Amino acid sequence: MHRLFWKIFLSFWLTLIIFSALVMFAASSYLEHTRTQQDIGSMRVRLSEYFNQGQAAAKQNGIEGLKEWLENLDRSEAIPIFLIDEAGQDVLEREIPAYIIARLDRRREHAERMERKGPSHLQRIRLAGGSAYRMVPDFQSITLRRVLQRPRVIALPVAVAALVSALICLLLSRYLTFPLERLRRATQHIAAGDLTQRVAPSMGNRRDEIADLAGAFDTMAERLEKVFGAQRQLLSDASHELRSPLARLQVALGLARQRSNGRAEQELDRIETEIERLNELIGQLLELSRLEAGVDVAHIEKVDMRELLEGLIDDAQFEAESKGCEVKLKNAFSASVKANARLLHSAIENVVRNAIKYTKPDTAVEITMLADRDIPDSIIIKVRDHGPGVPEKMLPHLFESFMRVEEARDSLSGGHGLGLAIADRAIRLYGGEIVAQNEPDGGLSILIRLQLAAN
Known part of the structure; x- marks a missing residue:
């Protein structure tokens, strides 16, 4: 027990003893020699x-x-x-x-x-x-x-003693900080979603509290990998399995319409609406599973962001008109990124559709291209709505799966809480970053940072 404690204690104690002994020996030797x-x-x-x-x-x-x-x-x-x-x-x-x-x-x-x-x-x-x-x-x-x-007399012994003690402390610091640095890097990889990280093999033959911590870390990482893997597999399997009964429901719905002769049209319309929502949810679940599994991550190409945004706006404008608003592209310029064009289009489209859903009537959803002043060779795509915004405490959790603001939960327009989660996974898949912030004069802005492709 407390093996690391005794290593630190004895090392520092030994260093002090060596330092004091060297100084005393040098001073005593000089004293005796002088006398x-x-x-x-x-x-x-x-x-x-x-x-x-x-x-x-x-x-x-x-x-x-x-x-x-x-x-x-x-x-x-x-x-x-x-x-x-x-x-x-x-x-x-x-x-x-x-x-x-x-x-x-x-x-x-x-x-x-x-x-x-x-x-x-x-x-x-x-x-x-x-x-x-x-x-x-x-x-x-x-x-x-x-x-x-007397500095002239004691300078050399003190310098030698300080050098020896510094060497001992350097070795001790290296011995302690190297495994902790390895643990820190592994923790960052875990936080970024890489659950394959293990640190115990890099500890060698250590037999102290840090080695025990590394073993506990590996056990935790292995357990998390299994849990998240099982969760992804469950989502994927359940989504695939639900597609078949949904298809049969749609066939049954068509037969019911034929046999009802219009007597239950309202109820059948409601069933059709719910089937469409289920179908959309299953599609989003499948997309999220593919992103978390890294599918299509290697299928990258050079994507012109201005062309992508212009095409996206053409598609989004139809939905915006039905909501009584419009979508505008501001400050567009030519810029290329390396990504999967379909995934990137889907990610930004989810953000834009979310903005259309919550912006006020007779307002515009503004999509702006900006040069990144903080990180060279990067651009920012800003999507801003003029809706009620989001409570500040909810902003860090806005891109979590199935996370919705309470006001959206109570409205019929509330989605499933997967659109922004899918956008977050897709953007981060290619080294990008996505954050949300409330605007001072009302509304929510989603900022998407992307790395520019090399020429």
């Missing part, structure tokens, strides 16, 4: 360089220049260095340890002899006014805190 350098020639050379720098600063800017130089040196050097005058005071007014004062007293009588041997850590820095300062390194006052506070 043993009192009699080493390299340390004397370094102090000699400091002496020359201090003498140059004093000569150029006097006591203020000497103070500024010593302050800068103290901020970068791990070894405290004092400049002590004849009165035993530090130039920066720092407290001088007693053992340094005692050491200076013991060596005072040997100062002249030490100066004759050349620069040393007791050599004097002289000012123009005659005052002189002895440079005294304090090896015993080197502390770990002082080492850690």
Whole structure:
């Protein structure tokens, strides 16, 4: 249990331990190395360089220049260095340890002899006014805190420790995010309708919560694939099976008309109307099943959208006249897309017929071609009616199967809720997009985005 938790916990804990250990080891090593350098020639050379720098600063800017130089040196050097005058005071007014004062007293009588041997850590820095300062390194006052506070000293150990810890964190992040990214992509494919996605095989030999999640995801995807497959098959089979009894009903209706001698004409007309509605519903169900199954997806050709819309308007105008409205094509221009011409015509026709159904009398259903400003090489077909619109909460669900607005359910003109669903499947089948929006001055607009065909 909680295998992933312990991996994350131990990895971060180990990283912190390694980082801290490297810094402490480097600082301690430097500290120990520095404390043993009192009699080493390299340390004397370094102090000699400091002496020359201090003498140059004093000569150029006097006591203020000497103070500024010593302050800068103290901020970068791990070894405290004092400049002590004849009165035993530090130039920066720092407290001088007693053992340094005692050491200076013991060596005072040997100062002249030490100066004759050349620069040393007791050599004097002289000012123009005659005052002189002895440079005294304090090896015993080197502390770990002082080492850690000096960027020049601690920079390299910190950089090495940071590099090692960054590498560990990078590997851990990669180990955690790769399978999660694979799950994210698979989820997007599932949401887009591709129920064949599986992620467990890509997990390799992982044995943690992410691998368990991948297994659960695959089980869910497999179950969804079976359920939706069975649903599509049921719709397809039921639609096919219903065609035969409907055909027999139509034959029986014709015989009933002959034998009734006009005595039940009203009732028979009603039966005929319902048979036609059932026939239309079955046709839509079959079309929806074909689209969801991907039938005819490969039968694509270059379709001129202006010609398609002009032909569609000619057919839709007859239905519009019976509703007391008209259909107009605005801003038409030549543009070609790659699609199945029959499916694309049917999809846009469903949208236009839906608009005709709900637009107000004496208004127009407007079909507008627009260049897409957001996505290059795309066009937008806008179909707008002047009807009551749709409640905002219904807009995201408008293209779901059997989804109808409540007002449409209560009217005789309400359809079966499949027209826009069929249009949505057909448009998305070729990489397009279809959305709905209410217009500020009333009415509903359906926006169909299609990818232009390459020249």
